[in-house]
Amino acid sequence: MDKQVKQPNFWVRGKIEQRKFYEITLSTKTNIITFLFGLIAGALIILPFGLMVIQFLMIYGYDFTILTLYLTIIWVLIMLFNGLSNYFTVKLAQSYNKDMITLQAIKPKYIFFYQIFNFGFGLVSLFIIIFFGLRFF
Amino acid sequence: MIQFFKDLIDGFKKSKLSRKILYISLMFIYVVLMLLVTVKVNVEVITPGGVNAYVSTNEDLKQSVSVYVDTNNDVGEIFTVGVHTHKRISVYQYLISKINKDIDFNDYDPKTDLSRDEDIQLGKKSKDQSIINALIVAYNEAKKVNEEINIDYEYEGVLVALVQNNSKANLKPDDVITHFNDEKIESLSQFSSLNSTITDANTSIKLTVIRDGKTLDVYAKKVFSEETNSYILGVTVMDKYTIDKETVFPNFEIHQNYSSIGGSGGAMTTLAIYNALIEEDITNGKRIIGTGTISLDGKVGKIGGVSQKIVTAKLFAADVFFVGPEDYEEAKAKAEEIKAEFPVVKVETFSQIIEYLQGDING
Numbered sequence: 001m002d003k004q005v006k007q008p009n010f011w012v013r014g015k016i017e018q019r020k021f022y023e024i025t026l027s028t029k030t031n032i033i034t035f036l037f038g039l040i041a042g043a044l045i046i047l048p049f050g051l052m053v054i055q056f057l058m059i060y061g062y063d064f065t066i067l068t069l070y071l072t073i074i075w076v077l078i079m080l081f082n083g084l085s086n087y088f089t090v091k092l093a094q095s096y097n098k099d100m101i102t103l104q105a106i107k108p109k110y111i112f113f114y115q116i117f118n119f120g121f122g123l124v125s126l127f128i129i130i131f132f133g134l135r136f137f
Numbered sequence: 138m139i140q141f142f143k144d145l146i147d148g149f150k151k152s153k154l155s156r157k158i159l160y161i162s163l164m165f166i167y168v169v170l171m172l173l174v175t176v177k178v179n180v181e182v183i184t185p186g187g188v189n190a191y192v193s194t195n196e197d198l199k200q201s202v203s204v205y206v207d208t209n210n211d212v213g214e215i216f217t218v219g220v221h222t223h224k225r226i227s228v229y230q231y232l233i234s235k236i237n238k239d240i241d242f243n244d245y246d247p248k249t250d251l252s253r254d255e256d257i258q259l260g261k262k263s264k265d266q267s268i269i270n271a272l273i274v275a276y277n278e279a280k281k282v283n284e285e286i287n288i289d290y291e292y293e294g295v296l297v298a299l300v301q302n303n304s305k306a307n308l309k310p311d312d313v314i315t316h317f318n319d320e321k322i323e324s325l326s327q328f329s330s331l332n333s334t335i336t337d338a339n340t341s342i343k344l345t346v347i348r349d350g351k352t353l354d355v356y357a358k359k360v361f362s363e364e365t366n367s368y369i370l371g372v373t374v375m376d377k378y379t380i381d382k383e384t385v386f387p388n389f390e391i392h393q394n395y396s397s398i399g400g401s402g403g404a405m406t407t408l409a410i411y412n413a414l415i416e417e418d419i420t421n422g423k424r425i426i427g428t429g430t431i432s433l434d435g436k437v438g439k440i441g442g443v444s445q446k447i448v449t450a451k452l453f454a455a456d457v458f459f460v461g462p463e464d465y466e467e468a469k470a471k472a473e474e475i476k477a478e479f480p481v482v483k484v485e486t487f488s489q490i491i492e493y494l495q496g497d498i499n500g
Binding site: 033037045047048049051052055056058059060061062063064065091092094095096098 | 144173
């Protein structure tokens with residue numbers, strides 16, 4: 001009788017893949033370049049959405065009843081940015097080190113999902129958003 | 138880095154057709170979104186804004202308000218109301234504004250209309266003068282209740298608030314015009330009347346001005362304005378009064394707080410100063426919001442964006458809204474449209490605001 005092995009979900013898979021990536025030792029130069037590239041690429045993709053949110057606030061900022069919705073959108077965008085920047089960091093590291101088998105075996109798409117739903121980062125960013133959001137409004 | 142992009146392109150080439158279509162569609166959406174948020178249109182939007190308390194008798198708060206009055210009386214909840222204006226908005230902002238009927242639009246021509254910086258400059262000067270007017274009117278009205286209250290002031294001349302780029306008037310912002318062709322200026326209307334007698338670009342006008350504390354003569358010529366189809370000096374001017382701080386009682390301090398600008402808060406600033414001067418709290422515990430400029434004879438003048446101000450007043454739970462006669466109809470219609478629960482009260486003069494509130498107290 002075939003026994004079906006239950007696959008871990010995307011988030012758990014992402015956590016495992018992320019740990020694998022952290023365990024790989026890359027040169028300092030590669031680390032810095034991939035990290036910066038990840039940030040820039042993530043920011044570029046988020047840019048139009050970020051501008052839309054800012055421009056939305058300029059028009060509808062008078063209506064403080066939308067504060068919760070507005071802060072939620074910012075939080076979602078920050079989480080998305082976190083996912084994207086980590087995804088591109090791994091992708092670039094893989095392009096830089098073609099001969100590293102352990103690095104090539106990492107699946108960045110799982111890291112993307114894991115980082116989007118990263119509880120620790122999510123809580124810290126939510127706290128910062130609420131802190132500054134309430135001060136602003 | 139190059140290797141990364143090579144991998145990206147290779148990945149794209151090797152992908153299935155459906156994937157390729159998906160990637161191209163996402164890139165197309167990205168470009169469209171970027172265009173929507175970066176391409177600007179020549180439109181000015183006016184949105185509801187916020188409310189501001191300009192006056193306080195609390196020493197701890199004096200740095201955060203425009204006028205501190207040195208009494209122990211309660212100012213009450215009296216607020217001016219402001220709107221936000223945005224010039225040259227993005228296509229995206231235009232589209233999201235269009236779906237809201239509380240937002241107004243004006244065409245904006247960067248060549249002829251005031252820039253944002255000029256608007257701010259004019260707004261600051263209007264607010265400064267509005268506060269002086271409010272102090273004079275409030276002190277004189279409060280003097281009817283308490284004779285110890287006193288304010289003395291004098292007319293300085295016509296203040297140059299803004300100078301257009303094409304102006305040949307040889308004037309600078311903050312100049313105070315005291316004489317027009319050697320005739321002493323007693324009011325803005327007299328200046329306007331003298332100015333209207335010059336109807337060409339060749340006549341040289343002798344203007345005596347106070348600039349940086351020194352008196353000097355400048356010679357101005359007019360320029361043709363296509364907008365008004367007439368010859369103009371190309372300057373924006375307003376009355377300038379100064380208050381004698383030696384004889385004023387009770388004392389006050391003006392703090393140049395420009396978190397909101399413009400002269401539309403004049404009537405409510407007058408009311409707040411008045412309430413700070415008299416012992417009785419004329420607000421009767423109500424939250425009073427209103428709009429309208431104030432002139433030295435106590436008249437409540439026209440302002441802009443009154444519909445947006447009604448929306449703001451509703452958001453800030455006003456108990457009563459005061460408005461000048463020229464803006465009343467628009468204000469009332471908007472209040473009915475949004476089902477505002479507060480009464481919109483038409484007032485022609487500051488005295489009518491006092492009468493209304495006194496009537497409220499007396500039932």
